[in-house]
Amino acid sequence: MSVVVGVGMWSIVVILPAVQVDLGLSRSQASLPYVFTMIGYGFGGIVFGRFSDKYGIYKAVLVGIMLISLGYFVASFATGVGLLCLSQGLLIGIGTSTTFAPLIAHVSHWFDRRKGAAVGIIASGQYLSGAIWPTILESGVQDFGWQQTYWFVGFIVLVLALPLSLVLRKVPATDKSLISVVADLDQKGSSFSPTWLIMLLMVSVFCCCIAMSMPQVHMVAFCSDLGLGATIGAKMLSVMLAFGVVSRLGFGWLSDHIGGLKTVVIGVFLQSVGLTLFLFFDTLVSLYVISALFGLFQGGIVPAYALAVREHFPQRVVGERVGMVMMASLLGMAIGGWMPGYLFDLTGGYDFAFLNGLVWNALPLLLIGWLITRIGKVSLSR
DSSP: OHHHHTHHHHHHHHHHHHHHHHHTOOHHHHTHHHHHHHHHHHHHHHHHHHHHHHHOHHHHHHHHHHHHHHHHHHHTTOOSHHHHHHIIIIIIIHHHHTTSHHHHHHHHTTOSSOHHHHHHHHHHHHHHHHHHHHHHHHHHHHHHOHHHHHHHHHHHHHHHHHHHGGGGGSOOOOOTTOOOHHHHHHHTTOOOOHHHHHHHHHHHHHHHHHHHHHHHHHHHHHHHHTTSOHHHHHHHHHHHHHHHHHHHHHHHHHHHHHOHHHHHHHHHHHHHHHHHHHHHOOSHHHHHHHHHHHHHHHTTHHHHHHHHHHHHSOHHHHHHHHHHHHHHHHHHHHHHHHHHHHHHHHHSSSHHHHHHHHHHHHHHHHHHHHHHHHHOOOOTTO
16 A cells, blocks of 8 residues: 555656656756645644544545545646645645554554564555656656646556555554653653654754755656656666665664664665765766665665654654654655755756755764764663
8 A cells, every 4th residue: 555655755756857848947946846745745744643643544544545646636737836736745745644654653553573674664665666656657757748647646546545545444452561751761861851852853854854855856857967868767766766665674674673763873874875976976877776775775764763753652642753753854855855956956967966965964973873872772662
């Protein structure tokens, strides 16, 4: 189901060049629908995280599927960037959010052990979606145009996701092993309150995702500018996200052994390496290799943040707290998706965009590294 619904994260990235040409936009203007998608995705994560805590994940996902399908139908009639932004943000973005943060929080309730692996498997659905959909979407854009392709996507999501959502009707037993983070941190002598902890995690993931989004959002446009073509860019994006699936599974396993916070530090450091490589290589083969490496390096970072929240907060608030962290991450993705377009319009290239990502990526290393030294590894489920 995450693979089907996850198209809401990646479709606007694939059609960005076509939208720019069709609507006569600048690169930064063409990036705005992605910004609205991420804002809606993040806002929806909080709203539906709280909704699912109270009413259950099945109802949340059901509403989300309806919103996504409606969003694609509405967007298919867009003749200007305004309607496209609204449909992407208010309908597609919010709807897609129901199968990420709320679903991750829900699945973690089913496991007393190997929560990291479980979260990694569920989170990998989003990246597996990104590995499958771009090539399909690019073919559709080439053959039918982006508007007709959007109409088809809305229909496919409705037909496939509704029956798949039925597996979520079963409710997990209450996890008795969890205790309040306040008590846990008091036992460790930490001066951190839960409020400060969640704020630090939100700031950190926000900065991390500004850096993360640049290659994901602008890969198709980047390859087009290099003369490789949008089709090659879509394939490179698929490669990146396919290796991101491997990353999420691997980082999930790693989180079970060293904890979510330490896994975040490792992933953020490797992400810096990947961004640096984009500055020095731009040939076809090298970009395929770097795309794969970048997927491996960054794919598991965001689920590791979610697992860190799951380790530090009790079940009754996990859905809302994970939603808050995902909101921060998606705001970072939104701004990080727009910034490269703006810098491209200013400079005519993407070098400054990659450098900008490296600067933002430095702060999470400092914040999470400092946080680890203060509170150590906390694993309330083991």
